[in-house]
Amino acid sequence: MNRRLEEIVSSPFPAPRNPLENEAHAPPRPAGLLEREDLPRLFDALKRAGYRIVGPTVRDGAIVYGEVGAVDDLPVGWTERQEAGRYRLERRPDAAVFGFNLGPQSWKKYLFPPRTRLWTAETRDGSFQVTPEPPDEGAPYAFLGMRACELSALSITDRVFTGGVVDPVYQGRRARILRIAVECGQSAPTCFCTSMGTGPGADGGFDLSLTELLSPGRHVFWVRTASEAGERLASELPLRPGGPDDLRSREELLDRAAREQRRKLPADRVRGLLLDHLEDPHWEEVAQRCLSCGNCTMVCPTCFCSTTEEVPSLDLARVEHWRRWDSCFNLAFSQLHTVSIRTGIKSRYRQWIDHKLATWHDQFGSSGCVGCGRCITWCPVGIDLTEEVAALERADPASRLPAAGGKA
Ligand code: SF4
Ligand code: SF4
Structure with missing residues (x-):
């Protein structure tokens, strides 16, 4: 893994304590x-x-x-x-x-x-x-x-x-x-x-x-x-x-x-695998299929991104401040000083899967994925995160998974 990135993602954030x-x-x-x-x-x-x-x-x-x-x-x-x-x-x-x-x-x-x-x-x-x-x-x-x-x-x-x-x-x-x-x-x-x-x-x-x-x-x-x-x-x-x-x-x-379960993720290795393949050509291939619709984030039980908006009355005497679900697949989600930094679908898909399966560990002390499979079922083009991870493993000479990859 890139040394600078390793330093960033391995910085000693203590896992936040859950008061519940x-x-x-x-x-x-x-x-x-x-x-x-x-x-x-x-x-x-x-x-x-x-x-x-x-x-x-x-x-x-x-x-x-x-x-x-x-x-x-x-x-x-x-x-x-x-x-x-x-x-x-x-x-x-x-x-x-x-x-x-x-x-x-x-x-x-x-x-x-x-x-x-x-x-x-x-x-x-x-x-x-x-x-x-x-x-x-x-x-x-x-x-x-x-x-x-x-x-x-x-x-x-x-x-x-x-x-x-x-x-x-x-x-x-x-x-x-x-x-x-x-x-x-x-x-x-x-x-x-x-x-x-x-x-x-x-x-x-x-x-x-x-x-x-x-x-x-x-x-x-x-x-x-x-x-x-x-x-x-x-x-x-x-x-x-x-x-x-x-x-x-x-x-x-x-x-x-x-x-009965046919799909799986190499939970112990997936973080390192994803962070080692940030520039893998596979992300270009996923971007050809992904519609950036955000369905996967809406159905995911752990996705938590939101945005806020003001809803004014017609006479402007009253304004309501609302929070609503947002998605890292939206172009405006990564807007900084009026410029979106993830302009391509490749970078938006990679951001989602890398956060969910890799950097979530550093931020919250666990994976962000519980294996419910909703993002697979409800993706309109059938993109399957277990298959995307398996594709990276097959391309990785250090991979220890059998070639069948994401399915047992
Ligand atoms: S649901 Fe599928 S097509 Fe839509 S953003 Fe997620 S991976 Fe892309
Ligand atoms: S399988 Fe993982 S990433 Fe997909 S919806 Fe369930 S928890 Fe979220």
Whole structure:
């Protein structure tokens, strides 16, 4: 690697401390088995506790996150077929409640909303008054159906928004959520959480976790807790003790989901590989395909770039200051003193993947990628970051990966 660059990226930034990390570190404890027919009792308990329940639901031909009031609002009996640049909903042959993987949206839309008004300024009686936006005082959210990779994404955005400079919008919302995980019993072809160490099982970072065990004559949820809030919730559910067979069923389910994964990233080597290939001709080739649409950044659960804009009233007596999601694929994103410094798609794609997989380690102490695969599925031209990394490895004489590269 270029020595100067090595000095810059290896400078001893301590990984910022996550002030919410104690919450995430309680070890999971088995709580018991919940029968499928008793799942409505979970909704009842959450409503009694005053939560707004958000979870997966079918809308506009996709499984998205939205407010759900009952089990029937969940995608019961639905699954999806995903590939690079392709997503289709399909009916399942069974009545699995969580028999799908991930849709285009992530939970960040609730904690870091796509548009947020930050303050309003008004002229009144010759004076000028600025009023900050009050914090969200609505009912707290219960996030129902967080996958293991999404719990990892949450711990990453915790670091980004509360580990150094604290973002009050994120922190205020984040401090009030209840995290109900659902472990993955299957993997989409675009998933690669196993190689990133983020799934498919949830090892912690949740309040309550469900594992759906479905076989002929049996439909139950293996319930675990990892916080006091989770234990309180579990105490309101009609749980019965689980046994070694249930535990074995869970382990087999997670093993199968992990074995299904065809994509992977060399998580331990990818940072050095990317920083060693900043001028690789491969980036020109990617730029021929990339539309610079920014879809990959919009669907990514950890991308956090934003911009601000003023929205004045017609009489100019009032102006609102809004924050909205931005993307490093936008030409104006890198504008310095009226000049964009990343004018080509090559430099914008390279910036995105290098930050996500390499320099994020130096900035935040971890990868910025959790292997959810959304950027692969929702790229309109099917660009696949695992394939781009594999292409660099194949071209690198020092590479130790087999020629098959990004797929196991
Ligand atoms: S990689 Fe795909 S999703 Fe991302 S900007 Fe390029 S074309 Fe759009
Ligand atoms: S970079 Fe792609 S695979 Fe990684 S977390 Fe973001 S959307 Fe998921």
